[in-house]
Amino acid sequence: MARIQVPAILGFYDDGHDLLEVTTKAREAEGFKNLDAYTPYPVHGMEEALGLKASPVGTIARIGLVSGAFLGFMLQSWTSAVDWPINIGGKPFVSWPAWIPITFESAVLLAAFCNLLSMFAFCGLYPRPKTMILSKRITNDRFVLVIPVSGEEEEKRAIAFLQSNGALKVKIVDGIDHEKQQVIFRAAPLEAAG
Amino acid sequence: MSLALEPDEGKYLSSKIKMEQVTDEVLAPMGRFPSLPWHIAFGMAQATALLLLGPVAYQMFNGLGIFGITNPVGWGVYIVTFVFWVGIGHAGTLISAILFLFRQNWRTSINRSAEAMTIFAVMTAGLFPLIHVGRTWVAYWLVPYPAERALWVNFRSPLLWDVFAVTTYFTVSLLFWYQGLIPDWATARDRAKNKFFRMLYSVLSFGWTGSTRDWNHYERAYRQFAFLATPLVLSVHSIVSFDFAVANLPGWHTTIFPPYFVAGAIFSGFAMVVTLLVIMRVLFKLEHYITMKHLELMNKVILATSLLVGYAYASEFYIAWYSGHEYEQYQFVSRALGFLLGTSGSIFYACTFWGMVICNVVIPHLFWSKKIRTSIPAMFIISIFVNIGMWLERFNIFILSLHNDFLPSSWGYYIPTIFDWMVVVGSFGFFFTLFLVFCRVFPTLAIAEVKATLPAPSHGSRLHGHHDDHHGHAAPAAHSHAAEAH
Numbered sequence: 176m177a178r179i180q181v182p183a184i185l186g187f188y189d190d191g192h193d194l195l196e197v198t199t200k201a202r203e204a205e206g207f208k209n210l211d212a213y214t215p216y217p218v219h220g221m222e223e224a225l226g227l228k229a230s231p232v233g234t235i236a237r238i239g240l241v242s243g244a245f246l247g248f249m250l251q252s253w254t255s256a257v258d259w260p261i262n263i264g265g266k267p268f269v270s271w272p273a274w275i276p277i278t279f280e281s282a283v284l285l286a287a288f289c290n291l292l293s294m295f296a297f298c299g300l301y302p303r304p305k306t307m308i309l310s311k312r313i314t315n316d317r318f319v320l321v322i323p324v325s326g327e328e329e330e331k332r333a334i335a336f337l338q339s340n341g342a343l344k345v346k347i348v349d350g351i352d353h354e355k356q357q358v359i360f361r362a363a364p365l366e367a368a369g
Numbered sequence: 370m371s372l373a374l375e376p377d378e379g380k381y382l383s384s385k386i387k388m389e390q391v392t393d394e395v396l397a398p399m400g401r402f403p404s405l406p407w408h409i410a411f412g413m414a415q416a417t418a419l420l421l422l423g424p425v426a427y428q429m430f431n432g433l434g435i436f437g438i439t440n441p442v443g444w445g446v447y448i449v450t451f452v453f454w455v456g457i458g459h460a461g462t463l464i465s466a467i468l469f470l471f472r473q474n475w476r477t478s479i480n481r482s483a484e485a486m487t488i489f490a491v492m493t494a495g496l497f498p499l500i501h502v503g504r505t506w507v508a509y510w511l512v513p514y515p516a517e518r519a520l521w522v523n524f525r526s527p528l529l530w531d532v533f534a535v536t537t538y539f540t541v542s543l544l545f546w547y548q549g550l551i552p553d554w555a556t557a558r559d560r561a562k563n564k565f566f567r568m569l570y571s572v573l574s575f576g577w578t579g580s581t582r583d584w585n586h587y588e589r590a591y592r593q594f595a596f597l598a599t600p601l602v603l604s605v606h607s608i609v610s611f612d613f614a615v616a617n618l619p620g621w622h623t624t625i626f627p628p629y630f631v632a633g634a635i636f637s638g639f640a641m642v643v644t645l646l647v648i649m650r651v652l653f654k655l656e657h658y659i660t661m662k663h664l665e666l667m668n669k670v671i672l673a674t675s676l677l678v679g680y681a682y683a684s685e686f687y688i689a690w691y692s693g694h695e696y697e698q699y700q701f702v703s704r705a706l707g708f709l710l711g712t713s714g715s716i717f718y719a720c721t722f723w724g725m726v727i728c729n730v731v732i733p734h735l736f737w738s739k740k741i742r743t744s745i746p747a748m749f750i751i752s753i754f755v756n757i758g759m760w761l762e763r764f765n766i767f768i769l770s771l772h773n774d775f776l777p778s779s780w781g782y783y784i785p786t787i788f789d790w791m792v793v794v795g796s797f798g799f800f801f802t803l804f805l806v807f808c809r810v811f812p813t814l815a816i817a818e819v820k821a822t823l824p825a826p827s828h829g830s831r832l833h834g835h836h837d838d839h840h841g842h843a844a845p846a847a848h849s850h851a852a853e854a855h
Contacts, residue, residue: 178582215388215556216821217584225581230589236597254513254521263525276530276608280537283601287541287594291548294590298583300551300575304568311559313579314552316388316820 178299179358180209180323181351184330185309186337187317187344191218194318197340198224201322205336213309213319232293239289240282247281248274307356309348321348374657377824381475381662384824391658391823395814396557398653400566403809406652411805417798424788424795425500433503435788442771442783447501449763450793452609453637454494454800455535456630456759459602460638461487462542465549466598469591475666477818478658481553482649483642484546485811489803490641491539493796498531500792527611534608541601545594548587551577552817606630613766619696620704620770623688629681633759636674636729640755643667647749649808658814661743668742671755675733678762682730696775704769717784718769721761728758 188194195218201207202224212221248271255261256268266273295301313319320342322333330347337345347361374383403411428435438445461483468476499508511532513522522529555577558570577583607627614626643664650659689701702710708719732754741747773780785793807813 178580212581213579214581214584215579216552216817217588218581221581222585227582227585230586232586232589233593236590236593240597250513251524255524259519259521261523263523266525270525273525276527276604276611277524277533279600279604280530280533280608283597283604284537284540286597287544290590290593290597291544294548294586295575297586298577300577300583302572303576304571306555306558306571306574306576306578308559308578314556314559314577315392 179211179309179321179348179351181348181358182325182330183321183323183348184333184337185346185348186320186322186340186342187310187312187346188320188341189316189318189343191216191221191318193341194218194320195220195224197337197342198320200340201320201336202226205332207322207333207336209323211321213313213321215314215316215318218318230297232290232297235293236286236290240286243285244278244282246285247278250281251277305356307351307358309358376657376660376662380824381478381660382819382823383657386657386823388820388823391814391816391819392556392560394654394658395553395812395816395819396560398809399557399812400562404652407805407809410652411802414798414801414805418795418802419798420791421496421795421799424791427788428500428503429505433501435786437784437786437789439781439783441774441779441781442768444501444767444771445783446764446768446785446789446793447497448612449760449767450796451494451497451501452630452763452767453760454490454497454796455538455609456606456634456637457641457756458487458490458494458538458542458638459606459631459634460642461485461490462538462598462602463635463638464642465545466595466602469595470599474822475663477815477822478660478663479642479646479667480818481546481549481811481815482646482807482813484542484549485807486638486642486645486804487542488539488546489800489807490638491535491542492803493800495535495539496796496799527608527615530608531612534605538601538605541594541598545598548591548594549815549818550812551575551587552579553812553815555579556816557812603631606634613770618770618774619694619700620766623685625681625684625688629678629685632674632677632681633762636671636678637756637759639667639670639674640752640759643671643748643752644756645804647745647752649813653808653813655814658819664745664748665739665742668736668748668751671752672733672736672742675729675736675755679730682726700770700773703773704765715782718772721764722769725758725761725765728754729762732758 186197188197191214194212194214198210198212198221202210210225212218212225214221251274252269252271255270260268262268308314309319309321310317320337322337324330324333334345334347348358349361350359351357352359374385376382377384424435436445436447438447461480464476464483465480465487468480498511499505502508502511510516511522511529513524551574554570554574558567558574561567561570607630610626610630613621614623616622646659646664646667650656686701686705689697692698704718704722706719708716732751735741735747735751741751768783772783
């Protein structure tokens, strides 16, 4: 959330399809840059509409998978064959077929941690007593397009674009109050035309 | 259920359900004082859970002798109930991971509560090995850690594989579940009316804002979890079955065990989901999210897995005969007919066998009838029979196989004592206590996911009039006004 670029124009919608269409238009036809969309659920195709790259979370999880398998296997081999070898029923010290289950489990375990923790890291998520939000309704039923602007001209163009594209409401974010963890809206918000 | 919110033709939910309605209805129980039925249920669950605590405390002082286990039956109803509860957990992961990969969108209404059930069931299951080891206070010896004894655990033992399988399963299920909860905690945070809850939910939501840049990572991680959890859930009960299949005991030493255990686990797990949801949807007024269509689909899964389980029973008998292995043959004949032939066993053991057959193979066939499949009382009763049947199945496999193995001189007989029964019954109290707390303090439906799967919105698009939605609607402008007024 701290990633939001200010000033920015927010356009409120109540439908994911609408937002998707407007977002595509804003980026491709109007040439607005660094857009973001805030939605109550993941809107299918929005990543493409915003031109986001595929998330690297999967790659990190796969690295965790391979490392987990390696570590799990080595733990078993080292303890059973190096640190304190014990002859159990005449089996070889490195009786690898018996180690497949734990190798698999440790692979999955490490992959799961890498998966979730890398997701937290990439999203900048951590437990915090106060969350800076754009609107209380984003997690409920509103879909918000955020257009960062520079200069008055672009600001006007963005407002006009949202108003002529069915936004329920248009708001302007002027800055961020880091102390209070709040965004600062421009005092006199613009009303949507439609 | 209110007629107005029946699911649309060919859909699982009604297109009349609005997003804010989902938020309100799912979060409502979290913000109000619990109802009387909940208090009664919670009180009963806690009272039942006490049955667990008493004997366990008694056992700590007096040793395992208070339970019926002895030679040759060293694994009594504890291991039976452990495997039972681990199996119950499997439905949750199946719903959250496997149905996700198969794009079964109806899962969104039930996945949160089913996953909660998984976690609580595995927690309940985990109690049993801990009690069963006797000296529970040194149960951490099961974990390989560099100790002053310098001795490591035996990695060649299936019992140790079990330690890893169950703890990994629990951890991964918990992480997966928590990821799904994050957007919903954010919803609760933004709706919280007082400062304390706003802060609490903000902490729990990890500062989730709903940005698509975050959803991008979130969705990738979610999909990855599904890929990880799918083989994991299949591995867990396979590894649990190795505890038996790897041992050289007639009735245990069979290659069919891993798939047979997994099918049984899903069978019993779905039955437990039906048992719980039938009550939960009424108690928390969620009938239009967990609709008859959802319940019917779950009943179909129960029917399908019942056929698998029945097939496995038949194949065990067939292989016993076909193998020409006389100990194996003796084991299976005496399981079913021992009380008649006077070979071994007793009426009690025979009841567990035939009870298992009736509950797991015969009764679920009632679900071929659509009328029964869609009747709430019928499915509730059948699901309970299935749960009893699955407990009996494990009793059959473990105890009947153990009590007469190779040499008649080493045969013995096992009857659970009152303490055994108290612990088994008490485990249900423990499980239901956790589940009832969950119903009160967690969002019981995956709010974000349900919203994503709502049929085409009931208002038209502001941009082009109507979407692919085939129902007639009020004018878009009027509708948006109504929505804004909220």
